[in-house]
Amino acid sequence: MQTYLEKVSPPSADRRWKLVSATMRRHGYQRQALIETLHTVQQSFGYLDQVSLRFVAGSLRVPLSQAFGVATFYHFFSLKPPGDHTCVVCMGTACYIKGAPALLAEAEKSVGLRPGETTADGKVSFLTARCLGSCSLAPAVVFDGEVAGKVGPVELQSRLQRWATHAS
Amino acid sequence: MLLEDLHQIAAKEREAHQRLRYCVSVCVAAGCLSSHSDAVKESLTREVAEVGLRGYCQVRGVGCLGLCSGGPLLSVEPEGVLYQGVKPEDAEDIVRSLDEGRLTHLECSPDQPFFKRQVNVVTENSGRIDPERVEDYIAAGGYEPLVKALTEMTPQKVIDQVSRSGLRGRGGAGYPTGLKWGTVSKASGDTKYVICNADEGDPGAFMDRSVLESDPHRVLEGMVTAGFAVGASRGFIYVRAEYPLAVKRLQVAIREAKRLGLLGNQICGTTFSFDVDVRLGAGAFVCGEETALIASVEGKRGMPRPRPPYPAQSGLWERPTLINNVETFANIPSIIRKGGDWYASMGTKKSKGTKVFALTGRINHTGLIEVPMGITLREIIYEIGAGLPEGQTFKAVQTGGPSGGCIPEQFLDMPVDYESLAQVGSIMGSGGMIVMDSSSCMVDVAKFFMEFCMTESCGKCIPCRSGTAQMYDLLAKITQGTATSDDLALLEELCDLVKHTSLCGLGQTAPNPVLSTLRYFKDEYVAHIKDKRCPAGVCPCGSAKEVSA
Numbered sequence: 001m002q003t004y005l006e007k008v009s010p011p012s013a014d015r016r017w018k019l020v021s022a023t024m025r026r027h028g029y030q031r032q033a034l035i036e037t038l039h040t041v042q043q044s045f046g047y048l049d050q051v052s053l054r055f056v057a058g059s060l061r062v063p064l065s066q067a068f069g070v071a072t073f074y075h076f077f078s079l080k081p082p083g084d085h086t087c088v089v090c091m092g093t094a095c096y097i098k099g100a101p102a103l104l105a106e107a108e109k110s111v112g113l114r115p116g117e118t119t120a121d122g123k124v125s126f127l128t129a130r131c132l133g134s135c136s137l138a139p140a141v142v143f144d145g146e147v148a149g150k151v152g153p154v155e156l157q158s159r160l161q162r163w164a165t166h167a168s
Numbered sequence: 169m170l171l172e173d174l175h176q177i178a179a180k181e182r183e184a185h186q187r188l189r190y191c192v193s194v195c196v197a198a199g200c201l202s203s204h205s206d207a208v209k210e211s212l213t214r215e216v217a218e219v220g221l222r223g224y225c226q227v228r229g230v231g232c233l234g235l236c237s238g239g240p241l242l243s244v245e246p247e248g249v250l251y252q253g254v255k256p257e258d259a260e261d262i263v264r265s266l267d268e269g270r271l272t273h274l275e276c277s278p279d280q281p282f283f284k285r286q287v288n289v290v291t292e293n294s295g296r297i298d299p300e301r302v303e304d305y306i307a308a309g310g311y312e313p314l315v316k317a318l319t320e321m322t323p324q325k326v327i328d329q330v331s332r333s334g335l336r337g338r339g340g341a342g343y344p345t346g347l348k349w350g351t352v353s354k355a356s357g358d359t360k361y362v363i364c365n366a367d368e369g370d371p372g373a374f375m376d377r378s379v380l381e382s383d384p385h386r387v388l389e390g391m392v393t394a395g396f397a398v399g400a401s402r403g404f405i406y407v408r409a410e411y412p413l414a415v416k417r418l419q420v421a422i423r424e425a426k427r428l429g430l431l432g433n434q435i436c437g438t439t440f441s442f443d444v445d446v447r448l449g450a451g452a453f454v455c456g457e458e459t460a461l462i463a464s465v466e467g468k469r470g471m472p473r474p475r476p477p478y479p480a481q482s483g484l485w486e487r488p489t490l491i492n493n494v495e496t497f498a499n500i501p502s503i504i505r506k507g508g509d510w511y512a513s514m515g516t517k518k519s520k521g522t523k524v525f526a527l528t529g530r531i532n533h534t535g536l537i538e539v540p541m542g543i544t545l546r547e548i549i550y551e552i553g554a555g556l557p558e559g560q561t562f563k564a565v566q567t568g569g570p571s572g573g574c575i576p577e578q579f580l581d582m583p584v585d586y587e588s589l590a591q592v593g594s595i596m597g598s599g600g601m602i603v604m605d606s607s608s609c610m611v612d613v614a615k616f617f618m619e620f621c622m623t624e625s626c627g628k629c630i631p632c633r634s635g636t637a638q639m640y641d642l643l644a645k646i647t648q649g650t651a652t653s654d655d656l657a658l659l660e661e662l663c664d665l666v667k668h669t670s671l672c673g674l675g676q677t678a679p680n681p682v683l684s685t686l687r688y689f690k691d692e693y694v695a696h697i698k699d700k701r702c703p704a705g706v707c708p709c710g711s712a713k714e715v716s717a
Contacts, residue, residue, distance in 0.1 A: 031467055032465070032466050032467040033467060034467035034468075035447070035448065035450055035464065035467050036447070036448065036467075038450075039409060039448050039450070062467075066468070069469055070467070070468065070469055073452065073469040073470065073626075074449075074450030074451050074452050074469075074470070075450070075451035075452065076409050076410070076449075076450035076451035077450060077451075091371070092371035092372050093371045093372035093528075093529070093566065093569070093600070093602045093616070093617075094371075094372045094528040094529050094534075094602055096371075096616055097529060097530070097602070097604055097607075097608050097613070098529075098530075129410065130369065130371055130410075130451070130453070130620075131369075131370070131371035131372060131373070131374070132410070133198055133199075133368075133373075133374030133377045133378075133410075133411070134198060134199055134202045134374075135236075135372055135374060135526060135528035135529075135534060135602075136199050136236030136237045136239065136528060136534035136535060137199070137202055137203065137236075138528065138529075140202070147201075147202035148202075149202055149203060
């Protein structure tokens with residue numbers, strides 16, 4: 001019984017772990033807080049790695065396999081660090097019929113990235129989204145968190161090229 | 169908080185409003201924000217201060233004004249002028265025009281069918297109130313229905329009104345809401361839960377997002393009322409993490425409602441207590457299915473389980489749980505205020521009230537609309553939506569997302585309700601409505617949705633896990649021009665199998681886009697298979713050089 005109640009200490013002195021612990025504390029370290037806590041980890045660190053998964057699983061007394069299962073089940077969680085810049089192409093129905101597939105082709109042609117990939121130098125990540133809900137701006141693309149509407153292949157190409165060639 | 173207190177807040181709000189000479193409301197919902205309406209608001213605020221109108225003219229952010237294709241939109245009161253496509257540099261002209269008349273080049277007529285043909289119940293406050301101020305909501309009559317329910321009605325009476333209204337689940341399946349509430353209220357046990365499903369996963373649908381961003385208190389009020397009716401004291405709103413603005417506005421709304429004692433312990437001095445927590449989804453479409461959603465709220469993988477037992481008997485942590493969609497809850501305050509009979513007076517025999525649709529695709533007016541049930545698709549597309557852009561011909565309208573179907577021209581005069589949509593092989597769904605023209609290939613569209621279902625299948629049951637992958641492969645083969653007529657027969661057989669043997673709604677409805685396109689656009693399938701040709705020129709089978717590339 002004692003071992004179950006032992007508090008797991010954060011993996012490092014990084015202050016961001018305090019945010020993670022605060023989320024778990026707010027939920028009384030209950031197992032149900034797993035997804036909420038992983039959200040905090042991703043918000044603070046940008047992605048989930050083994051270290052953070054171990055820490056969260058240990059603290060919430062959830063088997064590591066379950067934490068890993070949850071982290072891989074949900075698309076929103078990423079197990080890889082994001083690039084310096086991210087480009088998310090919306091693949092919702094409205095964007096799809098208005099030309100999103102051409103944008104995917106352009107990204108592969110100009111910087112060699114398929115959805116989910118990051119350039120080797122870690123400068124640019126290229127992702128797709130299910131639907132951003134900005135259907136009236138179709139096709140929509142999110143460049144570093146900012147939504148751009150009615151994006152054509154030319155615009156996409158120039159943004160990606162700029163990111164890929166310039167120092168961040 | 170009593171009725172008098174609410175009236176007092178409302179009166180104070182109205183008084184403050186009347187002291188203003190002008191009120192400029194800028195849409196700061198997601199659609200307009202993406203076209204930088206926040207910058208418009210900022211420059212207007214600056215301009216108002218510069219010309220010394222502060223105190224006379226208020227610039228505020230409001231929820232969705234509906235006509236997203238005209239964004240950024242803003243409205244000027246008291247004249248009731250609507251401006252579209254506003255840029256930050258227009259601020260000077262707009263402020264100057266306040267005294268001198270309107271700016272005709274930006275004007276967007278509020279008398280056009282897009283606005284006139286709508287009936288606003290769920291969206292009645294959308295674009296009229298500041299979603300981050302509870303006082304605005306109260307001034308619009310908000311929380312009065314809740315106080316009325318808590319102080320003047322019994323839980324049974326509340327359920328009776330909801331039953332009388334004929335309201336059906338707006339998440340898509342259309343289960344009678346009153347019946348569901350009755351089942352949960354009769355279920356035994358002291359601990360019950362209320363869950364609001366805001367995991368809007370359909371691509372091409374943004375109704376729930378808009379309601380949450382424009383009028384979050386309305387959803388909260390509906391949930392608290394439901395909690396009172398079924399005897400629950402705790403609620404959860406399961407909202408997509410992809411909707412950060414909606415999450416933020418909900419959190420503000422919860423805090424404000426708690427501050428006024430409209431949420432929390434002993435609401436309105438009664439013995440009824442109710443608390444609401446936000447839970448973030450993490451991008452799994454299957455979590456729109458109620459049992460999967462419950463698993464996700466419990467912090468697990470969002471995988472569905474067989475029903476029965478239904479959540480109404482055994483749901484969250486095995487307690488009786490009421491799950492309704494955002495729009496369903498948002499209807500409740502109006503039903504309590506005006507009565508179930510009023511609500512039932514709108515709509516068709518079996519589908520009452522109004523429905524919110526996200527109108528997008530190849531259409532002139534894209535945006536968020538609310539229409540009475542029974543309106544025809546033609547009225548929606550050609551009157552409200554102002555038809556297709558010049559030179560494009562209508563091919564199909566897709567409703568219900570990946571679970572729905574494509575409806576061809578011959579059914580455009582059919583009334584929109586749950587039954588008639590199901591009859592033509594689609595579903596009401598949560599309200600996405602995407603118009604397609606002749607540049608869309610129906611086989612490609614079916615493939616698009618199948619790819620979606622294949623990726624989103626949770627993998628628990630085999631028909632869905634393997635079936636969607638097999639169907640996707642067949643569709644890919646057809647689009648590449650390498651399929652035979654045997655493949656088509658196999659595809660049809662698989663559709664039937666997956667539809668009837670899958671565990672949850674995701675698998676059961678995954679074949680719908682294929683079935684409906686097969687039903688109405690079989691010639692396109694045949695053209696791909698027999699002539700190795702894509703009539704719309706979308707698929708690679710038409711041009712051999714693209715295939716070899």
